[in-house]
Every structure is written in C-alpha cells, then in structure tokens.
Amino acid sequence: MARLNVWLLILLAALSLPTLAAVEVRQFDDPVMEQRYRDLTATLRCPKCQNQSIGDSDSPIAGDMRERVYQQLQQGRSDKEILDFMVHRFGDYVLYNPRLEGRTLLLWGLPAALVLLGVVLVLMLVRARRHVAARGLSEAERARLDALVHRQGVDRDTHQDTVHDKRNE
Amino acid sequence: MKRRVLLLLPLLGFLVLGAVLYRGLSMDPSNRDSAMVARDFPEFELTTLADPERRVDASLLKGEVTLVNVWGEWCPTCKQEMPQLLELAERGVRLVGVDYKDTRAKGRAFLDEFGDPFEVNIFDPEGSLGFDLGVYGAPETFLVDAEGVIRYHHTGYIAPDDVSRVIMPEVEKWRD
Known part of the structure; x- marks a missing residue:
C-alpha cells in the first residue's frame, strides 16, 4: 500500500511538470530582485495576446520580454528604465497600469x-x-x-x- | 425646473459611456500603431542570410525609401504574402528582408521555393532586431525613408489589394 502511494506521488509530480515548463525558472540571489521580477512580469502585458501578462503567457514574444526583464534586472536597471525600454519598442499597450500623462x-x-x-x-x-x-x-x-x-x-x-x-x- | 434637468446628467453620462464602450467592443486590439513610427530604424549589427561573413548595420537602410519586411520560414502567412512582395519589387520598390528567428538553411530554402524580392536579407536568428523593432509576430512591414526614419508600419499580412491601395501610396509619399 505504501509503495503504491509513492508511485502515485511520482505520477502526480510527473503530470504537473508540463505546466511548470511553460514559464522558465529563474535564479535570483536577492529576494527583493525576485519580487521586482515578479511584479514587472505581472504588470507588463503580452503584445501578442489578448489579455495576459508576460509572466502568464507562453507566447514566444512574452518569453523574449521576460528574458530582457531578467537581464536588465541583473544589470542593475531600475523598474522605470525597464518599463521605458519596453514602451519604447511595443508602445503604451504593454503597460497594464497606464502612466499619468497628458494623453x-x-x-x-x-x-x-x-x-x-x-x-x-x-x-x-x-x-x-x-x-x-x-x-x-x-x-x-x-x-x-x-x-x-x-x-x-x-x-x-x-x-x-x-x-x-x-x-x- | 432647471434642477430637474440637472438630474438627467448622470443618465446622459451613462449613455455617453455606454456608447464609447459599445464602440470598443467592435475594435480590433491587434490593430494598433507601432511605437516605432517617426523613429530612427534601430541600430543593429547582424550578418546577411546569404553570406555569414557579411556584416550589415542600420546604414544599409539609408539613401533610398526601403520596405523592410520581417518574415520567417515558420510563418505560413509570409508564404501567402510573397506574391505581393514580388509585385512591389517589380514596381521598383527597394525591399530588405529580416529573416526572424529562423535558421539559415530554412530561410534560404524558403526563398528558393517562394521567390526572393529582397535586395538583401538581414539574418536575425535570436530575434534581437525584431525585438528592437517591437515585432511580436510575422509578417510585419516597416517603411523606412531615405534618412533611415520609420514612416509607416503594416502589422500582419499585406493583402493583394493593399499593394496599390496602401503600400504604393505610402512609398510615393516618402520618396520626395
């Protein structure tokens, strides 16, 4: 009986793998940076999708954008710089939280x-x-x-x- | 009496809001302007699809109005778009391709099969130039003027009637 349970657990773990694979696992030394990464990927909107953040989407462009967010965090860029970088390329559409400006x-x-x-x-x-x-x-x-x-x-x-x-x- | 009229204001506001939101329902969210229009074509340094030794940069796009088409072998719509690009080349438009997230072998095979209207193809296997162009799919087409400034952006497929109706007028507009 105990053996069966172990096999069931392994089976369940294997079944949950494909869902994890959609969004890659990142290594962070600093928990603050990890939180910033989570916040940024949740607030940036996937330009290819109808209504998904880049953190939730497995479309290729969302993966590219996550990669850039990660790289730029490692380079010590500020959140604003990273958001500017994305808006410069993809427009205001990628901001789930629009900025307060004239328009x-x-x-x-x-x-x-x-x-x-x-x-x-x-x-x-x-x-x-x-x-x-x-x-x-x-x-x-x-x-x-x-x-x-x-x-x-x-x-x-x-x-x-x-x-x-x-x-x- | 005047006060009574004032009480209708919220209803009026609601009707306006309803009209605006109703219009939003029939709008296509994928049909939006590129953030790159009126900006310089981004800097890049990549090789060409034909020659891994030949390096090209943004100066490639200066001196003449150029249509930059982002394509890839993996993109079925790009195949359907090819006849329109060939027609544009025939009409004297300078075309430069960006082979986006592709392998050299597949990209070359694609051109062999469907035709090659491009003066040169920039090979962008990582999609780095595509990213700097704000490209999130293919095909996408940018019109670059003689100074290297992006003047027009076409998301997705150039349909056969777009050639005369949209693309040629834009090309003519920025030629002088």
Whole structure:
C-alpha cells in the first residue's frame, strides 16, 4: 500500500511538470530582485495576446520580454528604465497600469470627476429637500392653519361648557 | 425646473459611456500603431542570410525609401504574402528582408521555393532586431525613408489589394 502511494506521488509530480515548463525558472540571489521580477512580469502585458501578462503567457514574444526583464534586472536597471525600454519598442499597450500623462489624463481623471459630480448632485438634492422643509407657510396655508386652530379651540370650550353645564345640573 | 434637468446628467453620462464602450467592443486590439513610427530604424549589427561573413548595420537602410519586411520560414502567412512582395519589387520598390528567428538553411530554402524580392536579407536568428523593432509576430512591414526614419508600419499580412491601395501610396509619399 505504501509503495503504491509513492508511485502515485511520482505520477502526480510527473503530470504537473508540463505546466511548470511553460514559464522558465529563474535564479535570483536577492529576494527583493525576485519580487521586482515578479511584479514587472505581472504588470507588463503580452503584445501578442489578448489579455495576459508576460509572466502568464507562453507566447514566444512574452518569453523574449521576460528574458530582457531578467537581464536588465541583473544589470542593475531600475523598474522605470525597464518599463521605458519596453514602451519604447511595443508602445503604451504593454503597460497594464497606464502612466499619468497628458494623453491619459482623461483616463485617470474621468472616474474622479464622475465621483465628484455625484457628490455635487447629492449635495444639491439634499439642499433642495431641506429648503422645502424649512420654507415658511404661504398665505393660504397660514389662513387654513389659523382656521383649524381656531376651530379646535372653540370645540374645547364647547366641551368644557357642556361639562360645566352637566355639573350645574 | 432647471434642477430637474440637472438630474438627467448622470443618465446622459451613462449613455455617453455606454456608447464609447459599445464602440470598443467592435475594435480590433491587434490593430494598433507601432511605437516605432517617426523613429530612427534601430541600430543593429547582424550578418546577411546569404553570406555569414557579411556584416550589415542600420546604414544599409539609408539613401533610398526601403520596405523592410520581417518574415520567417515558420510563418505560413509570409508564404501567402510573397506574391505581393514580388509585385512591389517589380514596381521598383527597394525591399530588405529580416529573416526572424529562423535558421539559415530554412530561410534560404524558403526563398528558393517562394521567390526572393529582397535586395538583401538581414539574418536575425535570436530575434534581437525584431525585438528592437517591437515585432511580436510575422509578417510585419516597416517603411523606412531615405534618412533611415520609420514612416509607416503594416502589422500582419499585406493583402493583394493593399499593394496599390496602401503600400504604393505610402512609398510615393516618402520618396520626395
């Protein structure tokens, strides 16, 4: 039984190999650099694919791009230099996180502007409502209110009178 | 009344956004401009396909408007594109090939079989020149002016009617 389990484990390990082979294994002396490599390959978009980072894609160009990222990290280039290098060749398309510049102002600014617009609209609505609530009575309403108050007063008097009358009897 | 109209603003915004996104649905993401247009053809130093001893660099592309076609034996579309390239060469366009990620033997066999419209072929087995050109597949075609500046980029296949409709007008445009 134990032997069978071992064979099963070996079989499972062998089955998982092809998925590992798609993206090569890199050696890093520095864990910080390894993290930077992961971040860069996750944020660079494969130009050949529809929607995949170069870290996820096994298309040849993604492999070439990973290789350049790796080489340039080893050469001590900064993240920005590496991203510039890629944008220079493949255009802004390869950045999953577009840069904030003149052309992308609308892209970055629009959501913020829409939120702001929403806040302004809500404030205007609340104000309008409050205005209605705090508004004074019109002439007609005041007259009607007076009439109501007056009528109630009369009724009460009448009632008391009645009681009074009853007590008198 | 004026306030009421203001309340329609979000709806209007939503409709505009919807229209923009709807248009995006029918756009082809692979059809986009090369980042290389209006830039100098990248520096390189490679050998030619025909002669492993002959070294060429970017000065090869100066002096005359040149159509640089990136191809490879492994690329089936390149075979279908060959008749169009032969026609362009016949019409007097200078063509330079980049044999991209290929072996010499296969590249030469390809030209023997499908024809050779190229004045010279740059042999780029590692794809290093292709990478600097921002090439991510083949075929891709760049139009380089007499000063060595990339002026036009054609992603993918040059169809038969593209020759007169697109490529020749671009070539003429940059000849003067």
